[in-house]
Amino acid sequence: xxxxxxxxxxxxxxxxxxxxxxxxxxxxxxxxxxxxxxxxxxxxxxxxxxxxxxxxxxxxxxxxxxxxxxxxxxxxxxxxxxxxxxxxxxxxxxxxxxxxxxxxxxxxxxxxxxxxxxxxxxxxxxxxxxxxxxxxxxxxxxxxxxxxxxxxxxxxxxxxxxxxxxxxxxxxxxxxxxxxxxxxxx
Amino acid sequence: xxxxxxxxxxxxxxxxxxxxxxxxxxxxxxxxxxxxxxxxxxxxxxxxxxxxxxxxxxxxxxxxxxxxxxxxxxxxxxxxxxxxxxxxxxxxxxxxxxxxxxxxxxxxxxxxxxxxxxxxxxxxxxxxxxxxxxxxxxxxxxxxxxxxxxxxxxxxxxxxxxxxxxxxxxxxxxxxxxxxxxxxxxxxxxxxxxxxxxxxxxxxxxxxxxxxxxxxxxxxxxxxxxxxxxxxxxxxxxxxxxxxxxxxxxxxxxxxxxxxxxxxxxxxxxxxxxxxxxxxxxxxxxxxxxxxxxxxxxxxxxxxxxxxxxxxxxxxxxxxxxxxxxxxxxxxxxxxxxxxxxxxxxxxxxxxxxxxxxxxxxxxxxxxxxxxxxxxxxxxxxxxxxxxxxxxxxxxxxxxxxxxxxxxxxxxxxxxxxxxxxxxxxxxxxxxxxxxxxxxxxxxxxxxxxxxxxxxxxxxxxxxxxxxxxx
Numbered sequence: 001x002x003x004x005x006x007x008x009x010x011x012x013x014x015x016x017x018x019x020x021x022x023x024x025x026x027x028x029x030x031x032x033x034x035x036x037x038x039x040x041x042x043x044x045x046x047x048x049x050x051x052x053x054x055x056x057x058x059x060x061x062x063x064x065x066x067x068x069x070x071x072x073x074x075x076x077x078x079x080x081x082x083x084x085x086x087x088x089x090x091x092x093x094x095x096x097x098x099x100x101x102x103x104x105x106x107x108x109x110x111x112x113x114x115x116x117x118x119x120x121x122x123x124x125x126x127x128x129x130x131x132x133x134x135x136x137x138x139x140x141x142x143x144x145x146x147x148x149x150x151x152x153x154x155x156x157x158x159x160x161x162x163x164x165x166x167x168x169x170x171x172x173x174x175x176x177x178x179x180x181x182x183x184x185x186x
Numbered sequence: 187x188x189x190x191x192x193x194x195x196x197x198x199x200x201x202x203x204x205x206x207x208x209x210x211x212x213x214x215x216x217x218x219x220x221x222x223x224x225x226x227x228x229x230x231x232x233x234x235x236x237x238x239x240x241x242x243x244x245x246x247x248x249x250x251x252x253x254x255x256x257x258x259x260x261x262x263x264x265x266x267x268x269x270x271x272x273x274x275x276x277x278x279x280x281x282x283x284x285x286x287x288x289x290x291x292x293x294x295x296x297x298x299x300x301x302x303x304x305x306x307x308x309x310x311x312x313x314x315x316x317x318x319x320x321x322x323x324x325x326x327x328x329x330x331x332x333x334x335x336x337x338x339x340x341x342x343x344x345x346x347x348x349x350x351x352x353x354x355x356x357x358x359x360x361x362x363x364x365x366x367x368x369x370x371x372x373x374x375x376x377x378x379x380x381x382x383x384x385x386x387x388x389x390x391x392x393x394x395x396x397x398x399x400x401x402x403x404x405x406x407x408x409x410x411x412x413x414x415x416x417x418x419x420x421x422x423x424x425x426x427x428x429x430x431x432x433x434x435x436x437x438x439x440x441x442x443x444x445x446x447x448x449x450x451x452x453x454x455x456x457x458x459x460x461x462x463x464x465x466x467x468x469x470x471x472x473x474x475x476x477x478x479x480x481x482x483x484x485x486x487x488x489x490x491x492x493x494x495x496x497x498x499x500x501x502x503x504x505x506x507x508x509x510x511x512x513x514x515x516x517x518x519x520x521x522x523x524x525x526x527x528x529x530x531x532x533x534x535x536x537x538x539x540x541x542x543x544x545x546x547x548x549x550x551x552x553x554x555x556x557x558x559x560x561x562x563x564x565x566x567x568x569x570x571x572x573x574x575x576x577x578x579x580x581x582x583x584x585x586x587x588x589x590x591x592x593x594x595x596x597x598x599x600x601x602x603x604x605x606x607x608x609x610x611x612x613x614x615x616x617x618x619x620x621x622x623x624x625x626x627x628x629x630x631x632x633x634x635x636x637x638x639x640x641x642x643x644x645x646x647x648x649x650x651x652x653x654x655x656x657x
Contacts, residue, residue, distance in 0.1 A: 123216070130223050142230055145216070145227045149227070149235065150232070157242060158243075161216040163217060166243050166244050181285070
């Protein structure tokens with residue numbers, strides 16, 4: 001019995017130590033703490049991988065001054081979901097469609113993940129992903145924004161994204177003529 | 187502190203919830219994003235939408251002129267009469283030429299032309315566009331020239347201008363789609379050293395030319411050859427070390443042979459021919475769709491051609507079953523873990539269902555088996571041999587079996603019981619009467635009383651230690 005108990009305790013301490021090693025704590029610009037699996041962080045973010053490898057991870061929360069808590073929560077959420085999802089079998093998309101960019105279509109859960117975000121949250125997440133060097137998350141969020149632009153007229157896009165048209169009338173006319181092929185069915 | 191606790195704290199501290207958040211900041215700030223992020227967003231647009239972004243503002247213009255991507259397509263082609271169509275094509279050519287003239291010497295990342303090759307007059311234009319793509323160091327080139335209507339009626343193809351590559355011009359192309367072209371590379375042609383993805387569609391090409399071209403594309407990772415009628419062997423003996431994905435669709439081949447040691451995925455549609463990708467030891471999945479074959483012949487042929495496959499899907503449109511308990515091959519699929527068989531059973535062969543055991547004998551390490559029955563109805567067909575005639579056969583690694591299209595025919599039932607009795611590691615049995623998609627048809631009450639009876643009997647017959655799902 002004694003032996004068993006000792007073994008149990010050792011197991012317990014080992015587990016705690018393992019838990020310590022397995023996660024990193026991140027601190028948002030407004031001081032909130034988030035925990036994320038070290039493995040996922042290192043795999044998904046080149047910046048965090050560099051920090052982990054370089055030992056510049058703070059156990060009390062690594063400061064990420066550029067990222068607000070809402071965006072950081074989404075980043076952590078994404079990392080956790082990514083760790084739990086089953087990766088596709090084929091290394092490259094087996095779809096027959098000929099994508100010009102070497103980009104794998106978002107998986108179902110990734111689509112849902114970005115669809116539920118408000119516009120502002122989406123932009124914050126793009127910035128966070130860019131800052132942390134999270135290539136896949138950046139790809140997925142940028143894909144979502146491009147979906148929002150697809151098939152819209154320039155005026156519609158300007159309205160949705162609040163883009164100021166800073167051309168003179170003459171400049172605009174010149175560009176439109178040059179791009180006549182892209183505006184045939186308008 | 188667990189993540190949930192942290193998150194909980196974060197959300198309670200956050201007094202500015204999502205709804206108020208929208209009003210906290212006045213606008214979306216897409217233009218505040220860094221230049222390279224904006225480019226990433228823009229580059230995910232189809233080329234036409236991409237080009238149109240330059241109208242938005244001067245900032246967007248600087249993005250798209252930094253890295254032009256063009257597509258020229260007959261967007262109206264399906265709506266208009268021939269006369270209008272010709273006029274439209276003329277206008278398209280005119281525009282393309284004008285744009286190219288203006289950008290001569292610049293880098294154009296993506297160049298995409300979709301135009302119907304119904305008139306040879308446009309050939310010189312296409313030639314000059316390809317020349318432009320080469321001089322502009324284009325990475326993604328699409329030439330889709332196939333006529334929208336009945337392209338198989340057209341004999342002519344656009345002769346891809348390989349001579350443009352002869353003068354020491356190393357093409358920078360990484361992705362290329364060529365539809366409705368003919369390929370005759372000159373003997374000096376040294377290949378596309380940067381090409382990673384190639385999609386050939388309804389192209390005219392001979393065996394030697396295709397072989398010559400492919401064996402000089404040593405960086406290729408993704409290859410799809412679609413409806414290029416070779417009527418000959420497709421053999422690439424040069425090593426394609428990087429090839430990960432290979433798909434061959436309806437090419438009327440007599441044989442396929444690739445030396446691709448790192449191949450991960452292989453897909454083939456067409457008639458049963460000898461396939462040899464024996465060197466692809468890392469083959470994760472193969473999806474084979476045959477027009478017409480006997481199951482034994484198909485399985486024996488695949489066993490010889492892709493013995494290292496780990497996941498195999500085999501579907502034959504018109505399938506025959508032979509009265510044989512084993513394949514004509516001493517080999518086994520030693521890496522096969524997951525097998526999906528789509529069994530088309532002819533009505534007159536309803537008594538041969540159980541003979542599909544012949545394939546399973548060659549899969550000693552199989553873990554998951556999925557069999558879809560379709561075709562003629564086997565409903566309660568009381569014909570064929572019983573499982574005690576099979577002889578010794580063990581499936582020691584099989585954990586899951588799934589039968590879809592189960593109609594309680596004797597062959598199906600005997601097969602199921604044979605597996606259950608000889609698979610000591612079996613954990614899960616799933617038996618579905620129909621494919622999920624056709625469920626509605628059955629919900630109208632068709633044979634539901636009988637099915638309830640069958641469900642009851644199956645539950646009694648199958649060992650209670652298994653997870654059983656019957657639908």
